Amino acid sequence: MNEYKYEDIHIGMTESFSVTVTEEMMSSFRDITGDINPLHNDEAYAHEQGFDARVAYGMLTSSFLSTLAGVYLPGRYSLIRSVEVKFPKPVMIGDELTVTGEVTDVNDEYRFFTLKTAIRNQHGDKVCRGRMEIGVMA
């Protein structure tokens, strides 16, 4: 885990990591949330709606932004203030996602920074993009 303090954060810093979306993550996420929507759980329904397979929960994909902030940038002293995400393309089980964040702004008065985020699949397609405001508690 990184342990960047506020003073270590500067515009242009980047961090990234990769993770593969698994069947087990999908069922754990369903158990946590109770979201039994068939787009994520019923292959036949997903096909009817024009998708190649069951679609991963968007909020599961964006859950990896928790890791991006809490483990990588800034890591230990992270406190997420806000998150914005868009989902331009679907994520499927088995997709290997690369989660990236780049510092685009710093706020010395309130000691938080803005992280521009992107999540791409194994084909290089952007499946999630957004921004987070993250406080640093040290």
Added chain:
Amino acid sequence: MNEYKYEDIHIGMTESFSVTVTEEMMSSFRDITGDINPLHNDEAYAHEQGFDARVAYGMLTSSFLSTLAGVYLPGRYSLIRSVEVKFPKPVMIGDELTVTGEVTDVNDEYRFFTLKTAIRNQHGDKVCRGRMEIGVMA
């Protein structure tokens, strides 16, 4: 699960449900994401940082917005396009959250609507607020 179609959605519609944040949800979320940040996992560290107890993952709290869209409003035909959330107060394990959404805009051209969202704890404090844009696939 609700099965609202696009034509059923109108400004002012609301849905809500309640859920209690459990220790098991926290550990499942950690297993899914790999976010081992001590604010969520180490009571002593949380105290050092001025919190009464370990803080629930913000992205776990916002995961319930998946359920709000996918099960309640619109339910079956939901396709989340974007999500914005802010976390004005911390959530602790054992908190009972009430997740609410209200339709504030509809877009007939692209058949999506805007849902203003709020998550409150058992004391009535708003712990998460935001908005979602949700497509309706029927």
